[in-house]
Amino acid sequence: MARTFRYTTLALTISAAVLLSACDNNQDPVAQSPAATTSDAAQSQPADNTNATPAATAISEADVASHYADLAHAVYLDALTAAQALDKAIATLLAEPNEANLEAARQAWLQARIPYQQSEAFRFGNAVVDDWEGQLNAWPLDEGLIDYVAADDYQHELGNEGATANLIANQTLTIGGETLDASELSSQLLADLNEIGGSEANVATGYHAIEFLLWGQDLNGFEAGAGQRPVTDFVQGEACTNGNCDRRAAYLSAASELLVNDLQWMVGQWSADEAGNYRAELLALPTQDVFQKMLFGMGSLSLGELAGERMKVALEANSYEDEHDCFSDNTHNSHYYNGKGIQNIYLGSYQALDGSVTSGPSLSALVAEKNPELDQRLRDDLDSTMEALTVMKEAAEGESAMTFDMMIAPGNETGATIINDAIAALAQQTGSIEQVAAVVGVDSLQPDDAGHSF
């Protein structure tokens, strides 16, 4: 996944403009804020810019940083809870494979995506997440690695590192001259396979592997309809369809177990109750570094990942394989909740699946003290993005739904407009994010190169 974007030149240019104008709010050349802004609540900025912090700071920078960690913890905890529910639903399905249980498992999967997609805003800038997330959310998925695919190419010989291994059908895996024993499909084996040949394409685990097993391939192309895997693919014994139902069940179970374990681990990394975890390391950094990670996370997800990789690629290539939740046709929700996750970080707020809200000292409040017009502008941009994503979400739901893979069909102008509007809104907010960075003292949105890999 593309994960790094250099804002240096643009940020420095803009920061110069903003700093010059910050001395006198009335002359901010960049602000085009609507009338109903907080200009009457504007703090008077000292003309001498060397003393930028007003005398009475309502928000402590350290509190904002610490709340960011609390927010991450809340989101990952919610993701874990939902993954545990999914795991339970899967166990029920495998114990009794019937339509109702399959539907329940699918619903549990859809629910589990809601917190996880919101967590992606923590990915860019926090190596602990970035290095880990491939095992949970890697995509595109080469379904041929895991199970049968429609063109019926069962293979025993590998053309390329795992591309068509069909692990469910094969007890052994031959890669680069070496033979691996895949007779037992455990969560450990699946995790090991993710590193095979260093190829990012060999994705054996995570949400999309589970999605593929629950829905099967979406063979409808640009037409309506998601994957249609029959529940009999999980029935043991004679009624088993498409072979190897025992291994398919084992695979699904192992993948789900691994997902829960992985999320458990991440919850621990952000917990205030564990010593020496990522949270501890993060909060030991200067607050500007934490802000940089917050903003870099927001910006990278906004522009490169969501607008670029997940929307524009699919649209430009008219490629339904490039749609994110391609088996379940849930992509509109994935995008919607990605957008929400970005907004959450700025506003310092997260609403869990059970309705409970985590909120606290936010970047927004901090920015509002220094530059209320800019704060309002970013809030407005974030709202506009959520509006555009809501259009996408609503278009994809209900009767005569136009799901994401239908939107990207060649010649679908309505669909293209919906997607392009969302892309434009995301690009717009990225510009505001860059300006906010300057205001909170982030010199450039480029992460430090002290051995982190982003």
Place this chain on the structure above:
Amino acid sequence: MKFLLFTPALALCLFATPSLGADYPVQDTPNSGGAGTVTQSDHNAYSLPLGNLPISRRLDFSVGNSFFRNPWVIAPSSTDARDGLGPLFNTNSCQGCHIKDGRGHPPAPGETAVSLFLRLSVPAGPDTDPQLLQQHGFVPAPVYGSQLQTAAIPGMKPEARLNIEWQLFEETLADGSKVELRRPQYRIDGPNYGALPEDLLISPRVAPPMIGLGLLEAIPEEAILAAADPDDLDGDGISGRANQVWDRIGQRTALGRFGLKAAEVSVMQQSMAAFAGDMGLSSNIVPDTDCTAAQECDRFADGGTPEVSDKIAAFVNFYAMSLAVPARRDMDNPAVQSGAKLFNEIGCAACHTPRHTTGTLADRPELSDQEIWPYTDLLLHDMGEGLADGRAEFLADGNEWRTPPLWGLGLTQQINPRAGFLHDGRARTLEEAILWHGGEAQATTERYRTLPAELRQSLLTFLNSL
């Protein structure tokens, strides 16, 4: 430290000749890639978009990145836009060879070669079709074609296996220090499509780095040609030759600058040739892959005609043209500064031209009118017997290689810890790479060998700062 201040002057006295000297510029800015230079130096340093790319174009960059990085799959597939891999190939993604947008590496013993392959040909003769030479640059080997493909889709056999053995040997420098070098021996095992031709010519090629390609493309032709001196008319021992190769779009012979023997005119054509040869994917620009009639590739489904659409080709090209050059590091270090002067004094800069200025590209303002420091003249040079592949490509003979750019050099092994240098990755260190330089570079290499250890080190320190 003080010693180093005297020694460059000493070096100048000892080694200056009428044709060498301080004629070459010394880089005075860390921005090797002009305004688009990025200041990251971790293992993502080669994968970043030009620093001066506007937001909207960064979106295009990520689209191109997606197609560069994500694997192409066998047809038929639900992933229509990316199918058609093979049936014969070397890798299934651009990133597979251009690891993290950097160099590839020779395989470890027993490992399949992925980011290194062999180009193939047979010698041209009096009966060779001149149009073939004009448009292809060499005569492909019968059946096996222009490159050895060591992977295949299920149901198809790969062309053969590639085996490399290394001969280790030692070189002794003037002060008695020893450097171990390794010489590769290539063996093609288990050819699956009949015996290999007796007169087969091979040329090992490791994937080169992707940074700064757009900037290199923006260097005006005249600037490159101005430095060419194939007959060494100025008598300085350097005889850089411009390769004149086939421009498939313009359907004419034109200056080549990309590829290890400068056989491609543009990033677009290089990329489409790579899709075809390395992945078996056709495009409108290069509609034929390296599958020959005898290999019966038509038995398999293809990914459409062409397999790489014009749209995707454009995105990949945009991406490849937009990878940023990372900034110089450590320029305040006196060793770097003295090394920079030595680089010029002993003659490295005669081919590794430090500076260029790009021209104006109408649709690419970020690449236009930039002062850049790529350390290459993009010309072909005879590098001596030790590095010769004995295999011609257009005007490049069996001894000639294009001067590679040196920007980003010091980060090579951050990007790919297994990367080596030179056309086949044989040199594990920069010093090894220097010692392999023969032919036109012989005199310069001799000067290097006779330098005292501290000066050799300063040159290496300089190279590591690039």
